[in-house]
Amino acid sequence: MCQSCISIQPTDAFAEKVVEYATGGAIAMMISIGHRTGLFDALSELPSATSEELALAAGLNERYVREWLGAMVTGGIVDYDPGLAKYALPEEHAGALTRAAAPNNIAVMTQFISVLGSVEDDIVECFHNGGGVPYEGYKRFHPVMADESEQTVASALEEYILPLAPGLRERLVEGIDVIDFGCGSGRAIIHLARLFPKSTFLGIDLSEDAIKAARESAVDIPNVRFEVQDAASFDRPAAFDLVTAFDIVHDQAQPDVVLRRMRGCLKPHGVLLMQDIKMRTPLELNRDNPLAPFIYTISCMHCMSVSLAQNGLGLGAAWGRELAEQMLGEAGFEEVITHELEHDPMNYFFVSRIAA
Template identity: 45%
Template sequence: MLREHTSTGSPRPDPTPDEAATRLLQVMNDGALSLLLALGHDTGLLRTLGDLPPSTSPQLADASGLDERYVREWLAGTVAGGIVCYDPAAGTYRLPAAAAAMLTGGGADNIARSTSMLGDLTAVLPRIRECFRTGGGTSYTDYPRFHAAMAAESAAVHDMALIPQILPMTNRAEELEAGIAVADIGCGRGHAVNLIAQRYPRSRVTGYDFQPEPLEAARAEAAQLGLDNVEFVCRDAAALDEPGRFDLVTAFDAIHDQARPAEVLTQIRRSLRAGGVFLMVDFQASSRLEENTGLPWGAYLYTVSLLHCMAVSLGQGGTGLGTGWGIQTATRMLGEAGFGQVAATTLEADPFNVYFRAQVRSG
């Protein structure tokens, strides 16, 4: 096993054979359990379990509209994995309240949704194996299910926190009410753009994404909401070329995917008027690997980067910055792009991310 480093920089001692065997068997077992949680999320079984009182396998299958034999095997695996509780005398299964809170909720802390997203990423494993040998990367079109899941996860956070908690970080509430020009970079399906435009009808909000398909969904949602103060533009953010147009720019988990992130940040800074604010959201991690060894989602972060974020950047001939670029590198790159003030903070409703507020120098 490779040596890992603690946050102090000291190498961990090599494990004993028993310790290595115990750890690796646990990894194998938990990896299998992760697939079961993904299936439970995708089929609705976890939500059904959370909603019902202790129930038998036939009752759960009937309530969820699923095949009983598959339900029973899934239940066996989740019981063996310590997630679902089983009463052998009654033949019933239940999901403990503490587990249900993290497996069925609509917030960012729904672990089952995250396991489902990881399962979706396995579709590109053959291509990633090839990239290990030949270099290169992947295309955004290789991930239809993953991007839909990412959009759903972001929407869950934004529905809960964008207006009451996230936007106030910009200190631009009064200006938004009065009417300012706002942009969202890497907007995807545009839910955040539409939420901002709906709440602040006097402001004009523009969403940018270089993939045309998600913008169709963004425009459809805007039309459904009857919004006339939004616009969605298909453009590479590295070629944004909107000097001095905006008062506020946002980017939600988008910069680390960019082929040319430094150029994107420079374009964002140029697009802001004097005193303008850039709110950038990205994964909460250190730029130093040794400081991420104790991060509860550290392995998940690097795996998502390997299978998606780094790979799509390299697939565009980019730098492959990756999900683990971290707070220190992000802060440095914002400064190099010309932002004079950079502050980072976290949000309880979004435990996996850090929020950077960067401001253009006035005058």
């Protein structure tokens, strides 16, 4: 394999671009490892360090750390002083790669590349024979999703997301009933439950593992509970004042049914707050979106596939704003306002209020 790697001679701009993609994929995996092992956090706390000093600070094996540093230095992420054999993480890079930098820690997102890599064989099989890969087929999907949710949703709820529905914060303070569809490991709803102790929160998800993780994280919070439930058959008419759905509808086997379930469980004056991926439905409108290749890849290798694994519609993460608004309307959400947040290039937030 290495023979062919080193024999690549980019002869034109396009070939160079393909090499850049291959290198980018490789570095993304190393960034994921740097995040998971705490190497970026440890290096950011040292003015500079040898590989031995960094390995000691992070509690890791020096030989692996030194090879990782090789990728980081040649990838332009870490500075290196060959005279002293010392490595340093520039401050502006620490601002995009460390836990202290959340919600701007982009290292969190690189973990998805490795998660997707774990199912490549299964996805190739699907290209030949159709079908999909079930959630259980992905190593570490729920923990990585929880990490992502903590950073993009939970940390932004108070300052950015709740103000998208004027008056909602005040109602949460007074005390309302909230349900989070497809809550995963519950990061967002647990955050809300802590902020608003007079409101009650229910998180439902199909995954027993995710619900177990959510329950463990919420043992000391009395106003939140979790149930293993299929959103497509969830039927509690007019029981909730607020329905939240963070990054779940496009994954569904039956997204149309789930949207109707969400509408059906809202009380008069209830509010829907739905986050989904910031893409447009026509492919050609995504050409200038620098995140679009990432989204189509995640969609093909996860979101679309988990739905097809259940004989579902397979909408995919790139279903787009136009189709989302249409399907929300068909499910009975009459007035939908679609919001964008300046700091979040990845998501739309759809808000709808139910009439009296």
